Amino acid sequence: MDITNNNNNIDDDDELNQPLAYEKVVTLFGYLILGIAVSLSVFQIWQGVSSTISATYFRPIHLCWVLVLIFLHYPLY
Numbered sequence: 001m002d003i004t005n006n007n008n009n010i011d012d013d014d015e016l017n018q019p020l021a022y023e024k025v026v027t028l029f030g031y032l033i034l035g036i037a038v039s040l041s042v043f044q045i046w047q048g049v050s051s052t053i054s055a056t057y058f059r060p061i062h063l064c065w066v067l068v069l070i071f072l073h074y075p076l077y
Contacts, residue, residue, distance in 0.1 A: 033072050040065045 043065070047058055 029072070033069065036065070036069055036072070040069065 040062075044062070047053060053061070
């Protein structure tokens with residue numbers, strides 16, 4: 001019994017391989033979130049090594065960055 005797909009013409013269509021418009025936006029938005037997350041990580045490591053900012057100022061800055069990441073990843077709409 002052969003269970004292979006006999007619809008060979010589906011794989012040849014270029015239209016099916018093109019990303020949709022919202023997929024392009026999601027990809028660009030994902031890169032933005034990735035950039036912010038990497039920046040936050042670098043900031044955290046820099047602060048841990050140098051300790052130039054007191055904890056009174058560091059904690060709200062950390063909270064703001066994390067909230068930005070949360071609201072970008074899980075929008076309210």
